[in-house]
Amino acid sequence: MEGMSSRISCPTLRTRVMPADAAAALIENGDNVGISGFTGAGYPKAVPTALHDRMTAAHERGEEFRIGLWTGASTAPDADGVLARAHGVGTRLPYNSDPTMRALINSGEVDYIDAHLSHSAQHMWFGFYGRLDVAVVEVTAILPGGLLVPSSSVGNNKTWLEQADRVILEVNHWQPREFEGFHDVYYGTALPPHRRPLELTEPMQRIGEPYLRVDPAKVVAVVETDRADRNSPFSAPDATSAAIAEHVVAFLRAEVAAGRMPENLLPLQSGVGNVANAVLAGLDASDFTDLVAFTEVIQDGMLDLLDSGTLRAASATSFGLSDVGVARFMENISAYKGRILLRSEEISNHPELVRRLGVIAMNGLLEADIYGNVNSTHVMGSAIMNGIGGSGDFARNAFLNFFLTPSTAKNGAISAIVPMVSHVDHTEHDVHVIVTEHGLADLRGLSPRARAVRIIEQCADPRFRPALLDYTERAWAQRPDARHTPHLLDEALSWHQRYLDTGSMGTDH
Template sequence: MSDHSRILCPVLQQRIMSAEQAAELIPAGANVGMSGFTGAGYPKAVPGALAQRIRQLNSQPNAKPFRINVWTGASTAPELDGVLAEVDGIEMRLPFQSDPICRNRINDGTMDYVDYHLSEVSQYAWSGFLGKMDIALIEVAGIREDGSLIPSSSIGNNKTWIEQADKIILEVNSRQNAKLEGMHDVYYGTALPPNRKPIMLTDPADRIGEQYLACPPEKVIAVVETAAPDRNSPFKPSDEVSKKIAGHILEFFNKEIELGRLPKELLPIQSGVGNIPNAVLEGLDAGPYKNLTAFTEVIQDGMLKMLKSGTLKVASATAFSLSPDGIQEFDDNIDFYRDKIILRQQDISNHPELARRLGVIAMNGLIECDLYGNVNSTHIMGTRMMNGIGGSGDFARNGYLSIFVSPSTAKDGAISAIVPMVSHVDHTEHDVKIIVTEQGLADLRGLSPRQRAHEIINNCAHPDFRPALIDYYERALHSGRGMHTPHLLEEALSWHQRYEQSGQM
C-alpha cells in the first residue's frame, strides 16, 4: 500500500483509485485531452485499462462501438496510442502521432486524424474550434498540499487541457524524478485576440511563469498512482550519411559567422528528433562553439552532452526525448541540469512570436523536396500519413534560418528525396531557406525559383537521379508553359507513380 507521499492534497487523497476504476469514468464519445509529448509524460495506466474495457464492451453481442477522441501534446507511446488504436478505440486523433498502429488506422481510413501546427492547438481549444473537452487525463510528478501539480517530464498542452476540461483524472508517477520540481515554467499570461499582450521572453533562459500547474481540486474525479518509465529508444550512433549532413551544416555555420550573419554563439537552436539532428548536435559539441542556447521542443541526448561540456549553456523545451542511457545520465546528474533546463508548455515553446524574436535556427527533417524548395514532411507518396507536421512549421516560417535535412535517397536508393514536384506540401518555398543532404547544401536565400532549381539539383540530389532531374527541368524550361516556375504537368508526379507501379522512381 502506498503512503501517498507524492499526493499531499488531503482532498485528492480521498480520490485515489485503481486505473480500472478511473477508466470506468470515461464515457464513449468523450473528447479526452491526454498529457504526453514525444514519449514523455504521458499517462501510463488508465489508457491500458480503458483499452481493456473497450475490448470487453465491443465484444458483446450488438454492441455499439465504443470510441473516444484523443487530443495530446504530440506523439505518446504504445501504452497510450498503441493500446487504444489496437482495440479500435480512437475515433479522432490530434495533433501529432508516431505510433505504427495509429498510422495504419489513419491510412486505412478507420481513424480520423487532424494534423495541426503544435503551437496552434491550445488556441484552437480556447477558441472552441475543437468542441468541448470532457476529460483531461494528465500525468504529473506530484500533487502539492494546495492541489497544484508538479509537472512531469513534459508539459505539452497540459495547462490548456486542465483549464478546458470539465473533469480531470490525474496519474501520479513516482518513477518521475522528484527533483523535476522547479524545472518547469508555466505561463498564465496568454489570451485570445483582441486581448493579447506581448510575451515578455527575450532570452531562452528567461523564466516568465509559475513552477506548477494550477488545478481546481473540485474538477479532479480520480487520482491513480503509477511507477512506470517513459517510452525511450536507444540512441543510435551517427551513420556516415548523418555525419556528412552535419558536416555541411557546420561548415555553413562557420561561413555565416565569418560573414557576420551569425554571432559566434550562433542563435538559439531548434532541432527535430532523430539521428541527423543528433549528429548535428555532436558536431556542434566537437567544434569551437561555447555558450550556445536552445529554444526547442525536446531535450535529446545530444543536448545533455552539450550542457555537460559547456557548449550549451541553457536549453528551453516542452519535453524530454532521451534514450535509456540519457535518462540515467539525467537522473544521476539532475542537480547539475536543473538550473540549465527549462520546460514550458508547447504554446510557449513553439510560439511564433518567440521564434521570430529570438531568431531561432530551425533544423527539421523532410520526406521530399522539389526543384523549387517546396517541402513535404508528412505524407508518403502524397496520400499516406507518416507522423505529422509537428512543430516544424512553427519554427520554419518564423525562425531566422529554416534548415531542412534528409538523406538524398530512401529505400536502398529506390526513392529520391529531390523530386520534380512534391506529392504533398507542408512547407512552401517561401519558408524554406536551406536544404541539406549528404550530397551537399543548397542555400536558397535570395534566389528565384529557377536559380533554386539549379542549386538544389547540383548540391542536394543524388548522382543517380541528377541527370533525370536536369532533363525534366530543361524540358519544362523549354515547354513554353511559363518560365517563372517551369513544370511539365503531365510528368510532375510521374516519379511517384512510377515508384508505386514498379518500386523504383
C-alpha cells in the same frame, strides 16, 4: 514505489486515489479525452491500458466505445498504441507517431487532424475541436491547493487541465521528485483580439511559474504509478548523417564569418532523430561555445552538449531521451536544474518568440522538389507518416532554417529530391537551406530557376541528377510563357507513380 500517496500532499485529492480501472470507468463512449505526453515523455501509463480493456469488453458486447484523443504530440505504445489496438479512437490530434494508430488513420478508421503544435491549445480554447470532457494528465506530485509538479513533458497539459470537465491525474513515482523547479508554466495567455506581447526576450527567461494548476473540484480520480517513459533508442551517427552534420556546421561557421550571426550563434531548435543528433554531435565537436537552445525536445545529443559545456542552457517542452540518457539525467539531475527549462508547447513553439529570438531551426523532410517546396508528412502524397508537428512553427518564423535529409530512401529506390513534391507542408517561400549528405543548397535570395539548379547540383543523389536536370531543362523549353516556375504537369508526379508501379523512382529498375 514510494509509500502510498507519499507524493500527494493535498488532503482533498488524497481521498480520490483509486485503481486505474476505476478511473477508466469514468470515461464514456463519445468523450473527448485530452492526455498528457509529448514525444514519448510524460504520458499517462495506467489509465490508457485500463481504458483499452473497457473498450474491448464493450466491443465484445456489441457496444460502441470510441473517444476523441487529444495530446501534446506523440505518446507511446502503452497510450496511443493500446487505444488504437482496441479500435477505440474516432478522432486523433494534433500529432502521432505510433505505427498502429498510423495504420488506422491511413485506413480511414480514425479521423486525424494534423495541426501545427503552436495552434492546438488556441484552437481548443476557441472550440474548433468541440468540448473537452476528460483530461488524463501525468504529474510528479500533487501539492496543496491543486498545485501540480509537472513530469517530463508539459505539452498541452495546462490547457487540458483548464478546459476539461473532469480530470484524472496519474502520479508517477518513477518521475524524479527533483523535477520541482524545472518548469515554467505561463498563465498570462489571452485570446485574440486581446493578446498581450509575451514578455520573453531571452531563451531561459522565466515568465510563468513552476507548477500546473487544477481546480480540485474537477479531479474525479487520482491513480498512482511507477512506470518509465517510452525512452527513445539512440544510435550513433552513420556516415550519411555525419556528412549532413558537417555541411551544417561549415555553413554556420561561414555565417558567423560573414557577420550574419554572433560567434555563439543564435538559439537552436532541433527536430528529433538520428540526423538531428548527428548535427548536435557535430556542433559539440566544433569550436562553437556558449550555445543556447529554444526548442521542443531535449534528446541525448543535446544532453551531450550540456554535459560538455558547449550548450549553456536549453528551453523545451519535453524530453526524448534513450535509456542511457535517462540514467545520466537522473544521476546528475541537480546539475541540470537551472540549465533545462520545460514550458507549455504554446510557448515553446510560439511564432512570436521564434521570430523575436532569431531561432536557427533544423528539421527533417520526406522530400523536397526542385523549387524548394518541402513535404514532411505524406508518403507518396497520400499516406500520413507522423504529422507536421512543430516544424512549421519554427521554419516559417526562424531567422535561418535548415531542412535535413538523406538524399535517398528505401535503399536508393526513392529520391528525396523530386520534380514536384506530392504534398506541400512548407512552401518554397519558407525554406532557406536544404541539406543532404552530398551537399548544401542555400536558397536565400534565389529565383525558382536558380534554386532548381542549386538543389539538383548540391543535394540530389548523383543517380537521379541527370533526370532532374533533364526535367528542368525541358520544362523551361516547353513553357516559354511560364518560365518563373515551369512544370510539365503530365510528368511532375510521374516519379511517384513509377515508384508505386515498379518499386523505384528510377528508370533502371
